[in-house]
Amino acid sequence: MTDSTAPRGGKRERLVTSAGERLHRKGVAATTLADIAQAADVPVGNVYYYFKTKDDLVRAVLEAQVDQVEAMLASFETLPQPVDRLKALVRRWDEMRDVIARYGCPFGTLASELDRRDDGLDLEAAGPIRRILEWAEIQIRQLGQPDARELAITLFAGVQGGALLAGALRDPNLMSGQVRHLERWIDTVAASSTQS
Amino acid sequence: MTDSTAPRGGKRERLVTSAGERLHRKGVAATTLADIAQAADVPVGNVYYYFKTKDDLVRAVLEAQVDQVEAMLASFETLPQPVDRLKALVRRWDEMRDVIARYGCPFGTLASELDRRDDGLDLEAAGPIRRILEWAEIQIRQLGQPDARELAITLFAGVQGGALLAGALRDPNLMSGQVRHLERWIDTVAASSTQS
DNA sequence: GTCTATAAGGCGATAGAC
DNA sequence: GTCTATCGCCTTATAGAC
Incomplete structure:
Protein backbone atom coordinates (compact mmCIF):
# COMPACT_ATOMS: atom_id res chain seq x y z
CA MET A 1 0.00 0.00 0.00
CA THR A 2 1.30 3.37 -1.03
CA ASP A 3 1.06 6.57 0.97
CA SER A 4 -1.29 8.93 -0.83
CA THR A 5 1.25 11.74 -0.43
CA ALA A 6 4.04 9.64 -1.99
CA PRO A 7 2.77 7.95 -5.17
CA ARG A 8 4.60 5.22 -7.09
CA GLY A 9 7.96 6.51 -8.20
CA GLY A 10 7.72 9.20 -5.54
CA LYS A 11 7.31 11.96 -8.08
CA ARG A 12 5.40 14.19 -5.71
CA GLU A 13 8.03 13.71 -3.05
CA ARG A 14 10.80 14.41 -5.56
CA LEU A 15 9.05 17.60 -6.64
CA VAL A 16 8.77 18.84 -3.05
CA THR A 17 12.41 18.03 -2.35
CA SER A 18 13.62 19.74 -5.54
CA ALA A 19 11.36 22.72 -4.88
CA GLY A 20 12.74 23.05 -1.35
CA GLU A 21 16.28 23.09 -2.69
CA ARG A 22 15.59 25.53 -5.53
CA LEU A 23 13.52 27.86 -3.34
CA HIS A 24 16.37 27.95 -0.85
CA ARG A 25 19.00 28.67 -3.49
CA LYS A 26 17.17 31.13 -5.73
CA GLY A 27 14.10 32.30 -3.80
CA VAL A 28 10.42 31.78 -4.56
CA ALA A 29 9.87 34.48 -7.19
CA ALA A 30 13.07 33.73 -9.10
CA THR A 31 12.47 29.98 -9.24
CA THR A 32 10.42 28.67 -12.18
CA LEU A 33 8.34 25.51 -12.28
CA ALA A 34 10.48 24.38 -15.22
CA ASP A 35 13.52 24.72 -12.98
CA ILE A 36 11.94 22.63 -10.22
CA ALA A 37 10.56 20.02 -12.62
CA GLN A 38 13.90 19.58 -14.35
CA ALA A 39 15.69 19.09 -11.02
CA ALA A 40 13.08 16.50 -10.03
CA ASP A 41 13.28 14.79 -13.45
CA VAL A 42 9.57 15.33 -14.05
CA PRO A 43 8.02 16.88 -17.21
CA VAL A 44 7.04 20.50 -16.64
CA GLY A 45 3.36 20.20 -17.45
CA ASN A 46 3.07 17.18 -15.18
CA VAL A 47 3.68 19.32 -12.10
CA TYR A 48 0.06 20.37 -12.31
CA TYR A 49 -1.11 16.84 -11.76
CA TYR A 50 0.37 16.97 -8.25
CA PHE A 51 -0.05 20.69 -7.45
CA LYS A 52 -2.83 22.94 -8.65
CA THR A 53 -0.66 26.06 -8.63
CA LYS A 54 2.89 27.15 -7.93
CA ASP A 55 1.77 28.48 -4.55
CA ASP A 56 0.42 25.04 -3.70
CA LEU A 57 3.88 23.61 -4.27
CA VAL A 58 5.41 26.32 -2.08
CA ARG A 59 2.86 25.41 0.59
CA ALA A 60 3.99 21.78 0.38
CA VAL A 61 7.60 22.89 0.87
CA LEU A 62 6.57 24.80 4.01
CA MET B 1 23.74 73.86 -12.36
CA THR B 2 22.15 70.48 -11.94
CA ASP B 3 23.72 67.42 -10.34
CA SER B 4 24.22 64.78 -13.03
CA THR B 5 22.65 62.15 -10.78
CA ALA B 6 19.54 64.28 -10.16
CA PRO B 7 18.31 65.79 -13.44
CA ARG B 8 15.64 68.46 -13.79
CA GLY B 9 12.41 67.28 -12.22
CA GLY B 10 14.38 64.72 -10.21
CA LYS B 11 13.03 61.78 -12.20
CA ARG B 12 16.07 59.66 -11.58
CA GLU B 13 15.91 60.41 -7.89
CA ARG B 14 12.19 59.61 -7.85
CA LEU B 15 12.84 56.30 -9.60
CA VAL B 16 15.48 55.29 -7.06
CA THR B 17 13.21 56.25 -4.15
CA SER B 18 10.25 54.37 -5.58
CA ALA B 19 12.43 51.38 -6.41
CA GLY B 20 13.77 51.31 -2.87
CA GLU B 21 10.25 51.28 -1.48
CA ARG B 22 8.93 48.65 -3.88
CA LEU B 23 11.99 46.42 -3.48
CA HIS B 24 11.55 46.57 0.27
CA ARG B 25 7.85 45.73 0.11
CA LYS B 26 7.79 43.07 -2.60
CA GLY B 27 11.38 41.97 -3.13
CA VAL B 28 13.60 42.35 -6.21
CA ALA B 29 12.32 39.45 -8.32
CA ALA B 30 8.63 40.16 -7.64
CA THR B 31 8.90 43.87 -8.41
CA THR B 32 8.40 44.93 -12.04
CA LEU B 33 9.78 48.02 -13.72
CA ALA B 34 6.20 48.99 -14.53
CA ASP B 35 5.44 48.91 -10.82
CA ILE B 36 8.42 51.13 -9.98
CA ALA B 37 7.79 53.53 -12.86
CA GLN B 38 4.13 53.96 -11.93
CA ALA B 39 5.01 54.69 -8.28
CA ALA B 40 7.53 57.28 -9.48
CA ASP B 41 5.06 58.77 -11.98
CA VAL B 42 7.44 58.11 -14.86
CA PRO B 43 6.52 56.37 -18.15
CA VAL B 44 7.68 52.76 -18.15
CA GLY B 45 9.89 52.90 -21.22
CA ASN B 46 11.56 56.03 -19.91
CA VAL B 47 13.22 54.11 -17.11
CA TYR B 48 15.81 52.95 -19.62
CA TYR B 49 16.96 56.49 -20.24
CA TYR B 50 18.20 56.61 -16.64
CA PHE B 51 19.13 52.96 -16.10
CA LYS B 52 20.47 50.56 -18.69
CA THR B 53 18.95 47.50 -17.02
CA LYS B 54 16.79 46.54 -14.05
CA ASP B 55 19.91 45.41 -12.21
CA ASP B 56 21.39 48.86 -12.72
CA LEU B 57 18.41 50.34 -10.92
CA VAL B 58 18.82 47.82 -8.09
CA ARG B 59 22.46 48.86 -7.88
CA ALA B 60 21.40 52.48 -7.54
CA VAL B 61 19.07 51.51 -4.67
CA LEU B 62 21.99 49.79 -2.92
C1' DG C 1 -1.95 8.39 -14.58
C1' DT C 2 1.43 10.42 -17.50
C1' DC C 3 3.05 13.47 -20.79
C1' DT C 4 3.20 16.84 -25.05
C1' DA C 5 1.82 20.83 -27.09
C1' DT C 6 0.29 25.13 -26.64
C1' DA C 7 -2.47 28.93 -24.96
C1' DA C 8 -2.61 33.49 -22.60
C1' DG C 9 -0.44 36.93 -20.38
C1' DG C 10 3.32 39.59 -18.42
C1' DC C 11 8.10 40.71 -18.48
C1' DG C 12 12.49 43.31 -19.65
C1' DA C 13 14.21 45.69 -23.19
C1' DT C 14 14.36 48.34 -27.82
C1' DA C 15 13.24 51.47 -31.74
C1' DG C 16 12.16 55.52 -33.09
C1' DA C 17 8.69 59.63 -33.12
C1' DC C 18 8.50 64.08 -31.11
C1' DG D 1 15.51 64.62 -23.27
C1' DT D 2 11.10 62.55 -23.14
C1' DC D 3 7.74 59.36 -24.26
C1' DT D 4 4.82 55.79 -27.09
C1' DA D 5 4.49 51.63 -29.31
C1' DT D 6 5.95 47.26 -29.67
C1' DC D 7 9.09 43.26 -29.93
C1' DG D 8 10.55 38.76 -28.38
C1' DC D 9 11.02 35.92 -24.63
C1' DC D 10 9.70 33.48 -20.62
C1' DT D 11 6.23 32.14 -17.29
C1' DT D 12 2.22 29.87 -15.36
C1' DA D 13 -1.37 27.18 -16.49
C1' DT D 14 -4.52 24.30 -19.54
C1' DA D 15 -6.27 21.01 -23.11
C1' DG D 16 -6.20 16.91 -24.63
C1' DA D 17 -3.44 12.80 -26.74
C1' DC D 18 -1.77 8.43 -25.15
Whole structure:
Protein backbone atom coordinates (compact mmCIF):
# COMPACT_ATOMS: atom_id res chain seq x y z
CA MET A 1 0.00 0.00 0.00
CA THR A 2 1.30 3.37 -1.03
CA ASP A 3 1.06 6.57 0.97
CA SER A 4 -1.29 8.93 -0.83
CA THR A 5 1.25 11.74 -0.43
CA ALA A 6 4.04 9.64 -1.99
CA PRO A 7 2.77 7.95 -5.17
CA ARG A 8 4.60 5.22 -7.09
CA GLY A 9 7.96 6.51 -8.20
CA GLY A 10 7.72 9.20 -5.54
CA LYS A 11 7.31 11.96 -8.08
CA ARG A 12 5.40 14.19 -5.71
CA GLU A 13 8.03 13.71 -3.05
CA ARG A 14 10.80 14.41 -5.56
CA LEU A 15 9.05 17.60 -6.64
CA VAL A 16 8.77 18.84 -3.05
CA THR A 17 12.41 18.03 -2.35
CA SER A 18 13.62 19.74 -5.54
CA ALA A 19 11.36 22.72 -4.88
CA GLY A 20 12.74 23.05 -1.35
CA GLU A 21 16.28 23.09 -2.69
CA ARG A 22 15.59 25.53 -5.53
CA LEU A 23 13.52 27.86 -3.34
CA HIS A 24 16.37 27.95 -0.85
CA ARG A 25 19.00 28.67 -3.49
CA LYS A 26 17.17 31.13 -5.73
CA GLY A 27 14.10 32.30 -3.80
CA VAL A 28 10.42 31.78 -4.56
CA ALA A 29 9.87 34.48 -7.19
CA ALA A 30 13.07 33.73 -9.10
CA THR A 31 12.47 29.98 -9.24
CA THR A 32 10.42 28.67 -12.18
CA LEU A 33 8.34 25.51 -12.28
CA ALA A 34 10.48 24.38 -15.22
CA ASP A 35 13.52 24.72 -12.98
CA ILE A 36 11.94 22.63 -10.22
CA ALA A 37 10.56 20.02 -12.62
CA GLN A 38 13.90 19.58 -14.35
CA ALA A 39 15.69 19.09 -11.02
CA ALA A 40 13.08 16.50 -10.03
CA ASP A 41 13.28 14.79 -13.45
CA VAL A 42 9.57 15.33 -14.05
CA PRO A 43 8.02 16.88 -17.21
CA VAL A 44 7.04 20.50 -16.64
CA GLY A 45 3.36 20.20 -17.45
CA ASN A 46 3.07 17.18 -15.18
CA VAL A 47 3.68 19.32 -12.10
CA TYR A 48 0.06 20.37 -12.31
CA TYR A 49 -1.11 16.84 -11.76
CA TYR A 50 0.37 16.97 -8.25
CA PHE A 51 -0.05 20.69 -7.45
CA LYS A 52 -2.83 22.94 -8.65
CA THR A 53 -0.66 26.06 -8.63
CA LYS A 54 2.89 27.15 -7.93
CA ASP A 55 1.77 28.48 -4.55
CA ASP A 56 0.42 25.04 -3.70
CA LEU A 57 3.88 23.61 -4.27
CA VAL A 58 5.41 26.32 -2.08
CA ARG A 59 2.86 25.41 0.59
CA ALA A 60 3.99 21.78 0.38
CA VAL A 61 7.60 22.89 0.87
CA LEU A 62 6.57 24.80 4.01
CA GLU A 63 4.80 21.71 5.35
CA ALA A 64 7.91 19.64 4.63
CA GLN A 65 9.98 22.19 6.55
CA VAL A 66 7.67 21.89 9.55
CA ASP A 67 8.12 18.11 9.39
CA GLN A 68 11.91 18.56 9.27
CA VAL A 69 11.76 20.85 12.28
CA GLU A 70 9.61 18.39 14.23
CA ALA A 71 12.05 15.57 13.45
CA MET A 72 15.01 17.73 14.49
CA LEU A 73 13.40 18.77 17.77
CA ALA A 74 12.34 15.18 18.46
CA SER A 75 15.94 14.05 18.05
CA PHE A 76 16.98 16.48 20.78
CA GLU A 77 14.57 14.90 23.26
CA THR A 78 17.03 12.06 23.88
CA LEU A 79 19.26 14.59 25.66
CA PRO A 80 18.41 14.67 29.39
CA GLN A 81 19.23 18.32 30.15
CA PRO A 82 17.48 21.39 28.69
CA VAL A 83 20.87 23.11 28.44
CA ASP A 84 22.17 20.36 26.17
CA ARG A 85 19.01 20.35 24.09
CA LEU A 86 19.30 24.10 23.51
CA LYS A 87 22.95 23.79 22.57
CA ALA A 88 22.11 20.95 20.18
CA LEU A 89 19.65 23.30 18.49
CA VAL A 90 22.12 26.10 17.81
CA ARG A 91 24.83 23.62 16.79
CA ARG A 92 22.61 22.56 13.88
CA TRP A 93 23.16 25.99 12.37
CA ASP A 94 26.89 25.58 12.85
CA GLU A 95 26.72 22.29 10.93
CA MET A 96 24.90 24.10 8.11
CA ARG A 97 27.40 27.00 8.07
CA ASP A 98 28.71 26.44 4.53
CA VAL A 99 25.33 26.35 2.85
CA ILE A 100 24.15 29.22 5.09
CA ALA A 101 27.10 31.39 4.06
CA ARG A 102 26.05 30.88 0.43
CA TYR A 103 22.25 30.72 0.49
CA GLY A 104 21.17 31.70 4.01
CA CYS A 105 19.08 29.69 6.48
CA PRO A 106 16.42 27.70 4.56
CA PHE A 107 13.74 28.56 7.13
CA GLY A 108 14.72 32.20 7.56
CA THR A 109 15.02 33.11 3.88
CA LEU A 110 11.77 31.42 2.88
CA ALA A 111 9.86 33.04 5.75
CA SER A 112 11.46 36.40 4.99
CA GLU A 113 10.40 36.31 1.35
CA LEU A 114 6.86 35.02 1.92
CA ASP A 115 6.18 37.35 4.87
CA ARG A 116 5.93 40.30 2.55
CA ARG A 117 3.01 38.85 0.61
CA ASP A 118 -0.62 39.29 1.55
CA ASP A 119 -2.27 36.20 0.09
CA GLY A 120 -2.33 33.89 3.09
CA LEU A 121 0.98 32.24 2.31
CA ASP A 122 2.60 34.98 4.37
CA LEU A 123 0.90 33.65 7.50
CA GLU A 124 1.81 29.99 6.88
CA ALA A 125 5.42 31.00 6.25
CA ALA A 126 6.06 31.54 9.95
CA GLY A 127 5.24 27.89 10.77
CA PRO A 128 8.76 26.43 11.05
CA ILE A 129 10.08 29.46 12.94
CA ARG A 130 7.10 29.58 15.30
CA ARG A 131 7.55 25.89 16.11
CA ILE A 132 11.24 26.35 16.98
CA LEU A 133 10.46 29.37 19.19
CA GLU A 134 7.78 27.42 21.06
CA TRP A 135 10.16 24.53 21.66
CA ALA A 136 13.01 26.78 22.81
CA GLU A 137 10.64 28.60 25.16
CA ILE A 138 9.68 25.28 26.79
CA GLN A 139 13.34 24.30 27.26
CA ILE A 140 14.23 27.66 28.80
CA ARG A 141 11.23 27.54 31.10
CA GLN A 142 12.48 24.14 32.29
CA LEU A 143 15.64 25.99 33.34
CA GLY A 144 13.41 27.92 35.72
CA GLN A 145 13.36 31.18 33.78
CA PRO A 146 10.06 33.05 34.07
CA ASP A 147 10.70 35.19 30.97
CA ALA A 148 11.35 32.14 28.81
CA ARG A 149 9.57 33.59 25.77
CA GLU A 150 11.79 36.65 25.58
CA LEU A 151 14.90 34.57 26.09
CA ALA A 152 13.82 32.15 23.36
CA ILE A 153 13.41 35.09 20.99
CA THR A 154 16.83 36.45 21.93
CA LEU A 155 18.37 33.03 21.29
CA PHE A 156 16.76 32.37 17.93
CA ALA A 157 17.19 35.98 16.81
CA GLY A 158 20.91 35.41 17.41
CA VAL A 159 20.76 32.31 15.22
CA GLN A 160 18.82 33.95 12.39
CA GLY A 161 20.77 37.20 12.54
CA GLY A 162 24.01 35.24 12.46
CA ALA A 163 22.78 33.32 9.42
CA LEU A 164 21.82 36.54 7.63
CA LEU A 165 25.18 38.20 8.30
CA ALA A 166 27.10 35.04 7.38
CA GLY A 167 25.22 35.03 4.08
CA ALA A 168 25.80 38.73 3.39
CA LEU A 169 29.51 38.52 4.19
CA ARG A 170 29.88 35.04 2.65
CA ASP A 171 31.62 33.88 5.81
CA PRO A 172 30.86 30.45 7.33
CA ASN A 173 33.11 31.29 10.29
CA LEU A 174 30.79 34.14 11.20
CA MET A 175 28.02 31.58 11.75
CA SER A 176 30.35 29.36 13.80
CA GLY A 177 31.49 32.26 15.97
CA GLN A 178 27.91 33.31 16.59
CA VAL A 179 26.92 29.75 17.55
CA ARG A 180 29.81 29.56 20.02
CA HIS A 181 28.69 32.85 21.51
CA LEU A 182 25.13 31.52 21.84
CA GLU A 183 26.36 28.35 23.55
CA ARG A 184 28.10 30.47 26.19
CA TRP A 185 24.93 32.57 26.48
CA ILE A 186 22.92 29.40 27.12
CA ASP A 187 25.31 28.51 29.95
CA THR A 188 24.86 31.97 31.43
CA VAL A 189 21.08 31.68 31.33
CA ALA A 190 21.26 28.24 32.97
CA ALA A 191 23.62 29.52 35.66
CA SER A 192 21.34 32.45 36.48
CA SER A 193 18.28 30.24 36.71
CA THR A 194 16.26 29.45 39.84
CA GLN A 195 16.77 25.76 39.12
CA SER A 196 18.84 24.20 41.91
CA MET B 1 23.74 73.86 -12.36
CA THR B 2 22.15 70.48 -11.94
CA ASP B 3 23.72 67.42 -10.34
CA SER B 4 24.22 64.78 -13.03
CA THR B 5 22.65 62.15 -10.78
CA ALA B 6 19.54 64.28 -10.16
CA PRO B 7 18.31 65.79 -13.44
CA ARG B 8 15.64 68.46 -13.79
CA GLY B 9 12.41 67.28 -12.22
CA GLY B 10 14.38 64.72 -10.21
CA LYS B 11 13.03 61.78 -12.20
CA ARG B 12 16.07 59.66 -11.58
CA GLU B 13 15.91 60.41 -7.89
CA ARG B 14 12.19 59.61 -7.85
CA LEU B 15 12.84 56.30 -9.60
CA VAL B 16 15.48 55.29 -7.06
CA THR B 17 13.21 56.25 -4.15
CA SER B 18 10.25 54.37 -5.58
CA ALA B 19 12.43 51.38 -6.41
CA GLY B 20 13.77 51.31 -2.87
CA GLU B 21 10.25 51.28 -1.48
CA ARG B 22 8.93 48.65 -3.88
CA LEU B 23 11.99 46.42 -3.48
CA HIS B 24 11.55 46.57 0.27
CA ARG B 25 7.85 45.73 0.11
CA LYS B 26 7.79 43.07 -2.60
CA GLY B 27 11.38 41.97 -3.13
CA VAL B 28 13.60 42.35 -6.21
CA ALA B 29 12.32 39.45 -8.32
CA ALA B 30 8.63 40.16 -7.64
CA THR B 31 8.90 43.87 -8.41
CA THR B 32 8.40 44.93 -12.04
CA LEU B 33 9.78 48.02 -13.72
CA ALA B 34 6.20 48.99 -14.53
CA ASP B 35 5.44 48.91 -10.82
CA ILE B 36 8.42 51.13 -9.98
CA ALA B 37 7.79 53.53 -12.86
CA GLN B 38 4.13 53.96 -11.93
CA ALA B 39 5.01 54.69 -8.28
CA ALA B 40 7.53 57.28 -9.48
CA ASP B 41 5.06 58.77 -11.98
CA VAL B 42 7.44 58.11 -14.86
CA PRO B 43 6.52 56.37 -18.15
CA VAL B 44 7.68 52.76 -18.15
CA GLY B 45 9.89 52.90 -21.22
CA ASN B 46 11.56 56.03 -19.91
CA VAL B 47 13.22 54.11 -17.11
CA TYR B 48 15.81 52.95 -19.62
CA TYR B 49 16.96 56.49 -20.24
CA TYR B 50 18.20 56.61 -16.64
CA PHE B 51 19.13 52.96 -16.10
CA LYS B 52 20.47 50.56 -18.69
CA THR B 53 18.95 47.50 -17.02
CA LYS B 54 16.79 46.54 -14.05
CA ASP B 55 19.91 45.41 -12.21
CA ASP B 56 21.39 48.86 -12.72
CA LEU B 57 18.41 50.34 -10.92
CA VAL B 58 18.82 47.82 -8.09
CA ARG B 59 22.46 48.86 -7.88
CA ALA B 60 21.40 52.48 -7.54
CA VAL B 61 19.07 51.51 -4.67
CA LEU B 62 21.99 49.79 -2.92
CA GLU B 63 24.11 52.92 -3.32
CA ALA B 64 21.26 55.02 -1.91
CA GLN B 65 21.08 52.66 1.06
CA VAL B 66 24.79 53.11 1.72
CA ASP B 67 24.25 56.88 1.63
CA GLN B 68 21.37 56.55 4.10
CA VAL B 69 23.55 54.45 6.40
CA GLU B 70 26.37 56.99 6.22
CA ALA B 71 23.96 59.81 7.08
CA MET B 72 22.53 57.81 9.97
CA LEU B 73 25.95 56.96 11.39
CA ALA B 74 27.10 60.57 10.95
CA SER B 75 24.11 61.75 12.97
CA PHE B 76 25.24 59.57 15.86
CA GLU B 77 28.64 61.25 15.96
CA THR B 78 27.16 64.20 17.86
CA LEU B 79 26.75 61.86 20.85
CA PRO B 80 29.88 62.04 23.02
CA GLN B 81 29.89 58.48 24.42
CA PRO B 82 30.30 55.26 22.38
CA VAL B 83 27.65 53.62 24.59
CA ASP B 84 25.10 56.23 23.59
CA ARG B 85 26.06 56.00 19.93
CA LEU B 86 25.54 52.22 19.95
CA LYS B 87 22.19 52.57 21.69
CA ALA B 88 21.13 55.20 19.16
CA LEU B 89 21.91 52.67 16.42
CA VAL B 90 19.69 49.91 17.77
CA ARG B 91 16.92 52.38 18.65
CA ARG B 92 16.62 53.18 14.94
CA TRP B 93 15.29 49.66 14.43
CA ASP B 94 12.82 50.20 17.24
CA GLU B 95 11.59 53.33 15.48
CA MET B 96 11.09 51.27 12.31
CA ARG B 97 9.28 48.45 14.15
CA ASP B 98 5.93 48.81 12.37
CA VAL B 99 7.33 48.68 8.87
CA ILE B 100 9.77 45.94 9.93
CA ALA B 101 6.95 43.77 11.29
CA ARG B 102 5.30 43.99 7.88
CA TYR B 103 8.15 44.05 5.38
CA GLY B 104 11.33 43.29 7.32
CA CYS B 105 14.47 45.41 7.61
CA PRO B 106 15.12 47.20 4.28
CA PHE B 107 18.85 46.45 4.43
CA GLY B 108 18.50 42.88 5.67
CA THR B 109 15.83 41.71 3.22
CA LEU B 110 17.55 43.25 0.18
CA ALA B 111 20.92 41.78 1.13
CA SER B 112 19.32 38.41 1.88
CA GLU B 113 17.68 38.22 -1.54
CA LEU B 114 20.66 39.45 -3.56
CA ASP B 115 23.20 37.33 -1.67
CA ARG B 116 21.92 34.21 -3.36
CA ARG B 117 22.74 35.43 -6.83
CA ASP B 118 26.08 34.98 -8.54
CA ASP B 119 26.23 37.91 -10.94
CA GLY B 120 28.23 40.41 -8.93
CA LEU B 121 25.19 42.11 -7.40
CA ASP B 122 25.44 39.56 -4.59
CA LEU B 123 28.77 41.06 -3.52
CA GLU B 124 27.58 44.67 -3.63
CA ALA B 125 24.50 43.73 -1.61
CA ALA B 126 26.51 43.47 1.60
CA GLY B 127 27.55 47.15 1.40
CA PRO B 128 25.10 48.73 3.85
CA ILE B 129 25.48 45.86 6.36
CA ARG B 130 29.27 45.86 6.11
CA ARG B 131 29.37 49.58 6.77
CA ILE B 132 27.22 49.30 9.91
CA LEU B 133 29.36 46.43 11.23
CA GLU B 134 32.55 48.43 10.69
CA TRP B 135 31.11 51.42 12.51
CA ALA B 136 29.83 49.33 15.44
CA GLU B 137 33.21 47.64 15.71
CA ILE B 138 34.91 51.03 16.05
CA GLN B 139 32.50 52.15 18.77
CA ILE B 140 32.96 48.93 20.73
CA ARG B 141 36.72 49.14 20.42
CA GLN B 142 36.49 52.63 21.90
CA LEU B 143 34.90 50.97 24.91
CA GLY B 144 38.19 49.13 25.33
CA GLN B 145 37.02 45.75 24.10
CA PRO B 146 39.74 43.81 22.24
CA ASP B 147 37.24 41.47 20.53
CA ALA B 148 35.24 44.37 19.14
CA ARG B 149 34.57 42.67 15.81
CA GLU B 150 32.86 39.66 17.36
CA LEU B 151 30.83 41.86 19.68
CA ALA B 152 29.75 44.05 16.75
CA ILE B 153 28.55 40.93 14.94
CA THR B 154 26.66 39.74 18.02
CA LEU B 155 24.99 43.13 18.34
CA PHE B 156 23.93 43.51 14.72
CA ALA B 157 22.95 39.85 14.43
CA GLY B 158 20.59 40.55 17.33
CA VAL B 159 19.14 43.47 15.39
CA GLN B 160 18.74 41.59 12.11
CA GLY B 161 17.47 38.40 13.75
CA GLY B 162 14.96 40.43 15.73
CA ALA B 163 13.79 42.11 12.52
CA LEU B 164 13.40 38.76 10.78
CA LEU B 165 11.40 37.24 13.64
CA ALA B 166 9.27 40.37 14.03
CA GLY B 167 8.45 40.10 10.33
CA ALA B 168 7.67 36.39 10.46
CA LEU B 169 5.44 36.75 13.50
CA ARG B 170 4.04 40.12 12.38
CA ASP B 171 4.82 41.55 15.80
CA PRO B 172 6.31 45.07 16.17
CA ASN B 173 6.65 44.50 19.92
CA LEU B 174 9.07 41.66 19.24
CA MET B 175 11.41 44.18 17.62
CA SER B 176 10.98 46.59 20.54
CA GLY B 177 11.67 43.88 23.11
CA GLN B 178 14.76 42.78 21.25
CA VAL B 179 16.05 46.37 21.05
CA ARG B 180 15.55 46.83 24.79
CA HIS B 181 17.48 43.61 25.37
CA LEU B 182 20.29 44.87 23.15
CA GLU B 183 20.44 48.19 25.01
CA ARG B 184 20.98 46.31 28.28
CA TRP B 185 23.57 44.16 26.52
CA ILE B 186 25.43 47.32 25.42
CA ASP B 187 25.51 48.47 29.05
CA THR B 188 26.93 45.10 30.09
CA VAL B 189 29.68 45.31 27.46
CA ALA B 190 30.52 48.85 28.53
CA ALA B 191 30.61 47.84 32.22
CA SER B 192 32.97 44.92 31.51
CA SER B 193 35.32 47.08 29.48
CA THR B 194 38.86 48.09 30.39
CA GLN B 195 37.86 51.72 29.89
CA SER B 196 38.10 53.58 33.18
C1' DG C 1 -1.95 8.39 -14.58
C1' DT C 2 1.43 10.42 -17.50
C1' DC C 3 3.05 13.47 -20.79
C1' DT C 4 3.20 16.84 -25.05
C1' DA C 5 1.82 20.83 -27.09
C1' DT C 6 0.29 25.13 -26.64
C1' DA C 7 -2.47 28.93 -24.96
C1' DA C 8 -2.61 33.49 -22.60
C1' DG C 9 -0.44 36.93 -20.38
C1' DG C 10 3.32 39.59 -18.42
C1' DC C 11 8.10 40.71 -18.48
C1' DG C 12 12.49 43.31 -19.65
C1' DA C 13 14.21 45.69 -23.19
C1' DT C 14 14.36 48.34 -27.82
C1' DA C 15 13.24 51.47 -31.74
C1' DG C 16 12.16 55.52 -33.09
C1' DA C 17 8.69 59.63 -33.12
C1' DC C 18 8.50 64.08 -31.11
C1' DG D 1 15.51 64.62 -23.27
C1' DT D 2 11.10 62.55 -23.14
C1' DC D 3 7.74 59.36 -24.26
C1' DT D 4 4.82 55.79 -27.09
C1' DA D 5 4.49 51.63 -29.31
C1' DT D 6 5.95 47.26 -29.67
C1' DC D 7 9.09 43.26 -29.93
C1' DG D 8 10.55 38.76 -28.38
C1' DC D 9 11.02 35.92 -24.63
C1' DC D 10 9.70 33.48 -20.62
C1' DT D 11 6.23 32.14 -17.29
C1' DT D 12 2.22 29.87 -15.36
C1' DA D 13 -1.37 27.18 -16.49
C1' DT D 14 -4.52 24.30 -19.54
C1' DA D 15 -6.27 21.01 -23.11
C1' DG D 16 -6.20 16.91 -24.63
C1' DA D 17 -3.44 12.80 -26.74
C1' DC D 18 -1.77 8.43 -25.15
